[in-house]
Amino acid sequence: MTFSLPELPEVETIRRGLAPLVEGARIVAITAHRPDLRFALPENLTTLAGQAFVTAGRRGKYLLFQLSSGQTLLSHLGMTGSYRFDRAALSEPSRYHVLEPGKHDHVDFSLSHPVHGEMHLIYSDPRRFGFFELFKDEDQSRFVSSLGVEPLGNAFNAEYLAQRFAARRAPIKAALLDQKIIAGLGNIYVSEALWRAGIAPQTAALALVTKSGAPRKSLERLTKAVRDVLEDAIAAGGSTLRDFKNAEGGGGYFQHSFDVYDREGEPCRTPGCAGRVLRIVQSGRSSFYCPACQSKTG
DNA sequence: ACTTTGACCTGTGCGC
DNA sequence: TGCGCACAGGTCAAAG
16 A cells, blocks of 8 residues: 555545545534644634534645535645544543544544544644645635646636646646646646657647647647546546545555556557656656657647 | 745665 | 665745
């Protein structure tokens, strides 16, 4: 079992696992075991007791828990954040009301659900790159307000990307990682999408746009590749998601295999291609691609 | 306005 | 076996 590297498909898979158990649950108490993760925890986090979770949503890589007060609790998993349920009844006198936290357990949501009963939802995060935010409206959110389009939504299309890429000299790899353009792609799925589209990661983003500002064929392919790779990953995640409800230690998922990511030196999987996967470093991050079938010219 | 780099943080896996 | 070190990647802040 590898660590979760939570990009959009992983966050969506986690959301689908959490939703049936948290939606409708009343918050009995929230206990934070430390004052900060990546950033300081919201000051009034522990005062949410008495509210209920209405929906568990997602935007990009953010989980958005809508509360009965109208507020939204934003949760970002960083690189190593995870949720698990502990079914210990809150009212059992032999139990501590707040569970004895594990080394990397940082936030404990004590919940009471009308159907599923009492449980703890525990946020754990060894590297503490994750963070929380509490806001009333999305335009007040430091994180959500600047996000680009949802890649599985209608606003995501080749014309939109052409407009955003037209003045970008940076490599397409960096442009696809920019959350202000597309919300939800990370290092893994950028490599995967570029491989599917036959575009080398060093290609300047503006090379995918014509002089008149129209998307080139390659950008059309890339748009479809991004959408397809995310949909495939969500489908795979759904099939491997362990059931939060019945799992002893909580839910999770198994990372599936990728076509180029982390396959340095291995054969390219494009039919008929004799190339091997290469690893290069761009902006301090690994990119994996096949130099034989991914073009640098747009 | 755009682009790049460093910092944050800990577990893992490799070479010696 | 143990130690040191490079590496993993999401986001922001700062520098170019």
